[in-house]
């Protein structure tokens with residue numbers, strides 16, 4: 413994951429000091445792009461141990477169209493706790509916009525089901541898009557979406573995905589976001605009969621929180637290890653039928669976990 417370490421090093425060395433909503437303070441750069449060839453291994457950060465359980469459950473929770481952290485809590489995942497209200501509600505965040513975007517005529521649009529169908533029917537289309545940024549609803553969300561727009565692209569039997577992320581917490585959020593979208597790309601490829609291509613990650617405000625600088629240095633002092641492999645249950649051909657047990661990360665070797673406080 414040299415791409416990730418290059419980003420970490422760049423922002424540490426060239427980021428400008430910028431205050432932020434959470435009051436923590438950041439080093440920040442605007443605009444960055446990383447490319448991951450999904451055929452050379454699963455893009456997991458290896459210079460600290462990643463909690464794949466949280467990443468997998470979070471993606472299945474988005475795909476289920478959920479707005480309440482109940483499912484995450486039932487599965488021991490606490491990464492969204494700080495943003496939920498006393499009933500566990502987050503408002504119309506990712507899952508709701510992905511699966512039931514409210515149209516002006518009162519209908520709900522399932523953007524994910526639609527994009528999968530389009531990839532099957534018209535693979536060459538340049539309209540394979542899903543957007544979570546709904547200007548009419550951002551004020552009702554526990555946290556406005558950070559990964560806001562993604563596009564699929566099919567060429568030579570391979571499915572690629574590009575994500576635009578408006579705001580990127582390089583130490584905590586980005587390793588999760590890379591793994592999550594790489595996993596989603598593999599899952600969509602399997603259910604559309606394609607091979608995985610690339611995951612392209614485009615960042616807007618890419619920042620290192622000032623209370624993550626020591627942790628970033630620790631990571632930069634470590635050498636990346638060989639990438640693991642993703643193994644999906646080959647019998648699953650419906651994107652919404654994937655369960656936790658259908659997803660395996662084989663051969664993950666990593667340096668030890670590095671704890672860091674999350675900015676709320």
Ligand SMILES: Nc1nc(=O)c2c([nH]1)NC[C@@H]1CN(c3ccc(C(=O)N[C@@H](CCC(=O)O)C(=O)O)cc3)CN21
Nearest residue numbers: 463466490491492555581584585588670671674675676
């Ligand atoms: N400041 C901030 N950074 C984020 O990355 C972030 C938010 N806020 N708010 C909403 C979601 C929640 N996400 C999070 C929240 C916490 C962790 C985190 O604490 N990760 C720990 C392990 C936690 C676990 O799996 O239980 C880590 O070491 O990666 C990661 C992503 C991503 N998002």
Ligand SMILES: O=c1ccn([C@H]2C[C@H](O)[C@@H](COP(=O)(O)O)O2)c(=O)[nH]1
Nearest residue numbers: 433556558559579580581585586589
């Ligand atoms: O998937 C995610 C979700 C959130 N983040 C980070 C990016 C920022 O550090 C905060 C959001 O704060 P804003 O003030 O709304 O930008 O959460 C992430 O990196 N990945």
